[in-house]
Amino acid sequence: MGRVPEGSETATIAVMGATGSGKSSFINLVSGSSLRTSDSLHSCTEEVAVTEPFVVDSRKVLLVDTPGFDDTNKSDSDILKLIADFLTSSYKEGQTLTGLIFIHRISDHRMGGISLKNFRTFRKLCGEQTLRNVVIVTNMWSGIDPHLGEERERELATNDAFFKPALDKGTKMFRHTDSLESALSIIRYILDNRPVVLQIQKELVDEKKDISQTAAVDELERQLQAAKEVQRIETERLKRELEEAERAREEEARRQREAEARRRQEELDRIEAERKRAEEQRAREQREWEERMRVEEQERKAAIERQQRELEAKIAEERRQREETERRRREAQARYERELAEMREREREAARRREAEAEAERQRIQEEARRERERRQWEYEDRMARERARIEEERRIQRENAERLERELEWQRQNEGGGCFIQ
Known part of the structure; x- marks a missing residue:
């Protein structure tokens, strides 16, 4: 390993497996990182974590630590969403994976339901076309008799219920003996791969599917x-x-x-x-969210009306002052009032259009929330964030419009104060 070379191509490798399988320990060993590890089956990896870049054979490498689907604190759906969000954002930024490592404890007496569930979900997340970039790593050999370990390894590789279907499609199996040399040999093998796009990345980004429509969720x-x-x-x-x-x-x-x-x-x-x-x-949170949206909409409308009233009052005051003191500019003032009235009408029309759009958007969100809130809470939170952003944008536009009108009024007063008369 060594210093990270400037401008070198980065190889990104995701590390997956069951809770307690040794993912974080493997990553810390090969990358020199200090991710949290645990000797128990209690999960220490609750979020997707990425190491600092390190170098293997002049190649810059990033390792991605992921929580297992049997996480002790999150549901399988939550874990899948975490991994999918990371893979989606990476793919949108043009980053693809050079390889994926699935870690399995050879010390397990048998490959039970949790391990099988992890691997099957892992395969659906990757897609069959990317299995050539997958490496299955068996570890914890020190805690088992070598002959028994070889027997289990042979069964994992030859049994159709375990790893054989993936191995038949190009996946490789390596042993990790808790040594830096064995970990580096695995990384070196992966560095020869061409980066691939995972099935879940194609589904969510290229095909624009909802996460509930992906093969992994299925x-x-x-x-x-x-x-x-x-x-x-x-x-x-x-x-x-x-x-x-x-x-x-x-x-x-x-x-x-x-x-x-x-x-x-x-x-x-x-x-x-x-x-x-x-x-x-969930229903209570939805009602509270709808109530907050209604209150914010009322406050926004009240602010718009207040600004309009203040603007009209200022215009009326300016009109009275001009009528009392400057008769010779009545014609210019009349023209100015017509333009200002047209401007206010355009502004009111724009406000009505925005209100109609906001109402239509709110109805659409409410309908979608009604259909989806029992299936995907996270979609509801995402829509809520977009709605808040849209309302903030409307407020910003309203403030800019009000400031523009104020500047026009100020400009008009300055022109009138400068003694510019229109005959």
């Missing part, structure tokens, strides 16, 4: 439905077992099973109550 929802189906089947199985056991066991055992069933039902009721509370909270 995969998350498919996994959610599958989990619900498993839970339903398991619930039905437990119910059948309970019914069969009730007929075969003693009364005390029957009461215990019924108590367990009640506990499960209470847990389901609690989950349902929490869901309803969350929906009520």
Whole structure:
């Protein structure tokens, strides 16, 4: 490694994997960074983090640390949105990924549901066409017998349920032995790749899809439905077992099973109550947002009317003073009043158009918010930000118009005070 060369091409590499798989430790080792790490399964990476540039074989390298989809503090949807926002903004700025690293703990007894879910979502996020730029890194070899580790590695590479489909499409598998040399060899392999555009970047930027329409979200929802189906089947199985056991066991055992069933039902009721509370909270926040928009609109209209009244009062005062003191300029004053009236009419027409546009925009936002608030809270927040920006722009335009009229009045007074008479 060494000093970052001036003007060298930057290779950006994203590092993904389950919580506690060693992503941050790998990044810190190879880049000399000091990202937070944890020996537990509690997530330390809650946001997308990018290292300072470092150099490998005269190439400038950036590593991107991402939270796992099994994050302890955020939902899978929130994690996907974080990663998608970063990838989208990077792609819009012309930055593409040279490679992606998916880290898997070889010390895991088996590749469980969470690991499979992470990898399947990872594949949908990347797209099948970019798998040649993907590297699967197995780590934590020091905590396992080498022969057992090789057996697990072989199963991961040959089992269609695990990594074999991705390896068949060009993905490579490397071992990371916690040494700088093994980490650098992985980075060097990726540096030979040509940068690629991920499937989620194409969907969100090129195809202008909503994030809910992406393959990665479809995969998350498919996994959610599958989990619900498993839970339903398991619930039905437990119910059948309970019914069969009730007929075969003693009364005390029957009461215990019924108590367990009640506990499960209470847990389901609690989950349902929490869901309803969350929906009520979203609805309450929506109502509060609409009320804030209504109050701001009223304040904006009142400010416009107040400015108009003040302007008209000033014009009337100027007119009375000119009529009393300067008869010979009545014709010029009349012409000025006509122009000013036309200007006010144009301004009122512009204000009416803006109000109509604001009303139409507000109705559209309200309708979209009604349809979308149960599915995507973040869209609602984004629309709210755009609405605030638009209102601020209208206020700025209104202030500029008022200041322009004031300057015209001042200019007119200065001309009149200078003794310019029109015969």
